[in-house]
Amino acid sequence: MNESEKLQCKKVYKQTLLVLLIWILIFVGIFGYGMYWLFFDWSRFKQDLIAESTSPQGTYTVKAYVSDAGATTSYAVLGELIFNHEKRKSKKIYWQYRESEAYIKWSDDDTVSINGVTLNMPDETYDYRENE
Structure with a gap:
């Protein structure tokens, strides 16, 4: 594997980690709001x-x-x-x-x-x- 291919693999790896992190944050945010709404939202x-x-x-x-x-x-x-x-x-x-x-x-x-x-x-x- 030459230098260019190594840089390309590193770039793809970083992008994959970034997308995965964003999806995890979205899931945690939705889950957290759902728990707040279900157990603590006084207005409902x-x-x-x-x-x-x-x-x-x-x-x-x-x-x-x-x-x-x-x-x-x-x-x-x-x-x-x-x-x-x-x-x-x-x-x-x-x-x-x-x-x-x-x-x-x-x-x-x-x-x-x-x-x-x-x-x-x-x-x-x-x-x-x-x-x-």
């Missing part, structure tokens, strides 16, 4: 607003939604914390399976109870999947 779960309550000093608002994923699952209640005085993204704070109503009660400006689960705002959250 928020369906019907069933309750809303603002903290005594107006620092936070909690909105509760009921989600119905169809015939194979039960209802779920999802709680979202909204920051009224700060420009922060809303936060998921409550997720309970097999519920269809939400009772929200504030003890003080930083403590809220949703269906009997007490949370200190803004750091605590409740997810039935982690608390079973």
